[in-house]
Amino acid sequence: MSTTTRFSGSSSRWGRKVVILGATSGIALEVERQLARRGAELLLVARSPQRLAALEADLLLRGAKQVATYASDLASIQQHAQVFDFVRQSCPEYDTVLLAYGSMQDQHDSEMSVDVLLDELNVNFVSAAAILTLFAADLEQRGSGCLAVITSVAGDRGRRSNYVYGSAKGALSLFLGGLRSRLHSAGVKVITIKPGPVQTPMTDHLANAARFAEPGLVARDIVRALGRRSPDVLYTPWFWRYVMTAVRQIPEPLFKRLEL
Amino acid sequence: MPGQSAASIQRKPAATLRTDRYLSWGRYPKVAHRHVHQPAWNDEVPALLKSAAIASLLPYGLGRSYGDSCLNTERELIACRRLDRILAFDESTGRLRCESGVSLADIVDVFLPRGWFLPVTPGTRYVTVGGAIANDVHGKNHHCAGTFGSHVHQLGLHRSGDGLLTCSSQENPQLFRATIGGLGLTGVIAWADLELRRVAGPWIDAELIPFNSLAGFLDLSRESDSHFEYTVAWLDCFAGKCARGIFFRGNHSALTEKKFRPNRGRKIPFALPGWALNRHAVKAFNALYYKFHAARKGVSLVSYDSFFYPLDSIGHWNRLYGKRGFLQYQCVIPETNLAAFEELLDRIARSGMGSFLGVLKRFGTVPAAGTLSFPRPGLTLALDFAMRGDRTLQLLGSLDEVVKENGGALYPAKDARMSPALFEASFPHWRSFVPYVDPKMSSSFWRRVTESQ
Numbered sequence: 001m002s003t004t005t006r007f008s009g010s011s012s013r014w015g016r017k018v019v020i021l022g023a024t025s026g027i028a029l030e031v032e033r034q035l036a037r038r039g040a041e042l043l044l045v046a047r048s049p050q051r052l053a054a055l056e057a058d059l060l061l062r063g064a065k066q067v068a069t070y071a072s073d074l075a076s077i078q079q080h081a082q083v084f085d086f087v088r089q090s091c092p093e094y095d096t097v098l099l100a101y102g103s104m105q106d107q108h109d110s111e112m113s114v115d116v117l118l119d120e121l122n123v124n125f126v127s128a129a130a131i132l133t134l135f136a137a138d139l140e141q142r143g144s145g146c147l148a149v150i151t152s153v154a155g156d157r158g159r160r161s162n163y164v165y166g167s168a169k170g171a172l173s174l175f176l177g178g179l180r181s182r183l184h185s186a187g188v189k190v191i192t193i194k195p196g197p198v199q200t201p202m203t204d205h206l207a208n209a210a211r212f213a214e215p216g217l218v219a220r221d222i223v224r225a226l227g228r229r230s231p232d233v234l235y236t237p238w239f240w241r242y243v244m245t246a247v248r249q250i251p252e253p254l255f256k257r258l259e260l
Numbered sequence: 261m262p263g264q265s266a267a268s269i270q271r272k273p274a275a276t277l278r279t280d281r282y283l284s285w286g287r288y289p290k291v292a293h294r295h296v297h298q299p300a301w302n303d304e305v306p307a308l309l310k311s312a313a314i315a316s317l318l319p320y321g322l323g324r325s326y327g328d329s330c331l332n333t334e335r336e337l338i339a340c341r342r343l344d345r346i347l348a349f350d351e352s353t354g355r356l357r358c359e360s361g362v363s364l365a366d367i368v369d370v371f372l373p374r375g376w377f378l379p380v381t382p383g384t385r386y387v388t389v390g391g392a393i394a395n396d397v398h399g400k401n402h403h404c405a406g407t408f409g410s411h412v413h414q415l416g417l418h419r420s421g422d423g424l425l426t427c428s429s430q431e432n433p434q435l436f437r438a439t440i441g442g443l444g445l446t447g448v449i450a451w452a453d454l455e456l457r458r459v460a461g462p463w464i465d466a467e468l469i470p471f472n473s474l475a476g477f478l479d480l481s482r483e484s485d486s487h488f489e490y491t492v493a494w495l496d497c498f499a500g501k502c503a504r505g506i507f508f509r510g511n512h513s514a515l516t517e518k519k520f521r522p523n524r525g526r527k528i529p530f531a532l533p534g535w536a537l538n539r540h541a542v543k544a545f546n547a548l549y550y551k552f553h554a555a556r557k558g559v560s561l562v563s564y565d566s567f568f569y570p571l572d573s574i575g576h577w578n579r580l581y582g583k584r585g586f587l588q589y590q591c592v593i594p595e596t597n598l599a600a601f602e603e604l605l606d607r608i609a610r611s612g613m614g615s616f617l618g619v620l621k622r623f624g625t626v627p628a629a630g631t632l633s634f635p636r637p638g639l640t641l642a643l644d645f646a647m648r649g650d651r652t653l654q655l656l657g658s659l660d661e662v663v664k665e666n667g668g669a670l671y672p673a674k675d676a677r678m679s680p681a682l683f684e685a686s687f688p689h690w691r692s693f694v695p696y697v698d699p700k701m702s703s704s705f706w707r708r709v710t711e712s713q
Contacts, residue, residue: 048303057347
């Protein structure tokens, strides 16, 4: 049906090979769909083999050139070496890594339990920094590629309602700042992605969740950032850049009194 | 109040804020739900069903049912939209397996470029596969293809008691028939196998023919049904007994070369004030619509989206009816009782509450796929009425009398107000459906039409 492909709505083919860490997270799902539509090759890492199988079938039918999957719990740092080896073997010429996993438990639980606190810090920061270190070394040696990492606007300022998640994401943003600077001369891009609240399973339990950004919109910004003119720091939706600039200006003596 | 900080607003129970967008397409009735579950994966559904209370849940797709059949007042919904994976496709047979939250728009977007189209499509593509099955929807090709459910070969159904069951005409056949047209009450559809049909491209050879009477419509239908796959008519219901309208018929075109540009469309940004669609505006619209189309009578080549989904190009068109919303009225009456339609149109014309879009279609004789399927031999008429309180309800009540006297039936997917007696008259065997209702499921519609019986 070569004559009818013209109305498929698919834009130009996109020969990228993207590794997605946390492939079944709400934002990642939308990013993968948009990449599939452009004919990208995808390598998906997530915990559940059943979910990965459903996802693989879906993305192939929606236009992905190739999909490989690997089931692993990325919160467990011991498994990182195997994940990394799998990527190198099954898709040695991958050019982009998108880290999209995270966890947001009820803040109150991590105030009451050090175990929950450490879990949150580990998933959102320690494990992320660990696996990024493996990929960073590989890309640095190669002298090309892109590391895109989803952090959060919550990491821009410590707020009473969400500072555990926020501090982990803030630490991750700092880590990426340094990594970007280190990899710049090697020709490797590092993109810090800071979404505002998004409608995903991670945030369903929050009040006002219906007013959060649509994941499809956020994914569109991310896919665009993975393209040619990539920004160092992407706020999505765009207005969060200005909101957070303002929030950062509030002096601490005043900020500590705000019920944010 | 200035003393109220943003934080105190945030402390409102999440449910009241979370669920306010879960309405039906008619935006009437406006109800609150206690909670809306949004599973993203089928493996989350069994635990959700297990922990729920008796008669507390109802699956919800894209909310395109017009009345209260997709609502569960003060109880809970399972929003299925995130269950939207396409699981398998066989290029040689057109057999598709997908999760229940996949929309028909998704299917068309993915498969039309490969030369496949929906076997049956309703007047909007923004419905889920689960919703299309649960309402056993029909389209302009009912006279040759039957309903959506007759193209479903197999489905996976989450039941609160028995886990995930496979249902088909061989396996759990009664449950299969109950689920088709079962209004979501038999469980949560996990996945479905349906058969797409081959098409050459996105074009339809369409023909418009004006008609000036119901008998004229019926003649056109009878003449067209054998060699046109799609037939439907628009009716000017302000014209009263001398019903005039436009008959649309068409077939998939063999043309493949012509370049196709998808119609991006506009949307209605907010609800119009209630007075905007007054009788003069609607009457004028109907007259203009008739003149415009009558002037374009004859054969033309049109794109599939303007032929099947003219209203999809106006996003949120339901907002035209204002904050109070609107009611749809869709009935089917045996075609031997043509006088019944004249009586209906006469009562509507006399009330002065005529409708924008009167749609008339002659159903075929294909046997119903589901236990509670609505389509049956006869003529079906669908009308919109802006909600104007008791006046509107009284008019629809008086239409009910005509439908009932003439052996007709009303369509649950469009209804927000039929009486239990009319439901019984429409679906005399509904009690044989009851054993297949999942004990954890219920809906506002179901309680309304069955609980007093």
